[in-house]
Amino acid sequence: MDGSPSVIAERAQSECAGYxxxxxxxxxxxxxxxxxxxxxxxDWEKIxxxxxxxxxxxAGFLALTVSGCGxxxxxxGAGPTLGGAPEAAAQATAPxxxxxxxxxxxxxxxxxxxxxxxxxxxxxxxxxxxxxPRLEDADLVLKGSILSVSIPxxxxxxxxxxxxxxxxxxxxxxxxxxxxxAIWAQTATASSEFFVTNxxxxxxxxxxxxxxxxxxxIAEDLATQFLNHLExxxxxxxxxxxxxxxxxxxTVGPTRSSESGRNGxxxx
Numbered sequence: 001m002d003g004s005p006s007v008i009a010e011r012a013q014s015e016c017a018g019y020x021x022x023x024x025x026x027x028x029x030x031x032x033x034x035x036x037x038x039x040x041x042x043d044w045e046k047i048x049x050x051x052x053x054x055x056x057x058x059a060g061f062l063a064l065t066v067s068g069c070g071x072x073x074x075x076x077g078a079g080p081t082l083g084g085a086p087e088a089a090a091q092a093t094a095p096x097x098x099x100x101x102x103x104x105x106x107x108x109x110x111x112x113x114x115x116x117x118x119x120x121x122x123x124x125x126x127x128x129x130x131x132x133p134r135l136e137d138a139d140l141v142l143k144g145s146i147l148s149v150s151i152p153x154x155x156x157x158x159x160x161x162x163x164x165x166x167x168x169x170x171x172x173x174x175x176x177x178x179x180x181x182a183i184w185a186q187t188a189t190a191s192s193e194f195f196v197t198n199x200x201x202x203x204x205x206x207x208x209x210x211x212x213x214x215x216x217x218i219a220e221d222l223a224t225q226f227l228n229h230l231e232x233x234x235x236x237x238x239x240x241x242x243x244x245x246x247x248x249x250x251t252v253g254p255t256r257s258s259e260s261g262r263n264g265x266x267x268x
Contacts, residue, residue: 095230097129097174098138106149106168108211115146115170118219127223128230135177144172144222147187149211154193166210167191170218174226186225190217 104112155163173185192210
């Protein structure tokens with residue numbers, strides 16, 4: 001043999017019903033690369049591989065045993081769901097709301113588009129209402145106004161301003177789409193700080209970002225407040241419903257008359 005590794009294997013020639021019998025890897029002999037004489041020959045003992053024929057027979061026997069024992073696996077109903085089922089049901093019965101563009105009464109330009117998008121995003125995520133694009137499909141209408149944007153100085157030296165704060169005030173109200181009746185109103189205020197540099201253009205960028213951050217905080221606050229309003233309204237409605245009062249026994253009159261009618265003959 002030369003210095004390159006070699007592998008010699010032989011397989012049995014007989015067969016069993018079309019399946020090969022166990023075959024053995026006969027004494028795999030290798031030698032070190034480049035024929036290093038310091039490395040002895042390595043003889044691996046014969047490696048037995050499971051009989052494929054016998055494995056097939058065992059697998060068939062197990063299949064017949066399991067199929068004959070009478071067990072069946074079935075799933076009834078809609079099957080399990082990985083979260084979101086209660087939320088999906090609540091979203092289907094949630095009131096439909098359209099959010100109109102906010103009115104900008106401040107000196108900051110183009111805030112109405114940004115703030116409207118912030119409110120739409122937050123109300124879609126967690127207000128308890130289902131946001132729709134058209135007024136014809138809505139049960140509720142949200143209208144809002146940006147009342148003021150103030151930028152006071154909160155840190156300064158003798159010559160320059162070091163830090164400023166943006167404070168934004170927004171009011172919002174929700175009306176019934178068909179009647180125009182106001183059912184909810186809220187005023188929200190949020191602030192965001194930014195540092196002032198010597199670069200006027202960069203200061204403008206920092207101020208714009210602070211105004212946007214305040215708008216996101218206001219949208220989140222409005223969505224949370226409206227969700228709390230819906231939950232309180234639903235709690236009061238369920239507490240004053242006829243089914244709830246009958247179950248709690250608060251309607252004493254009809255309950256007593258019904259019991260006296262049933263118990264009248266027994267009392268005699």
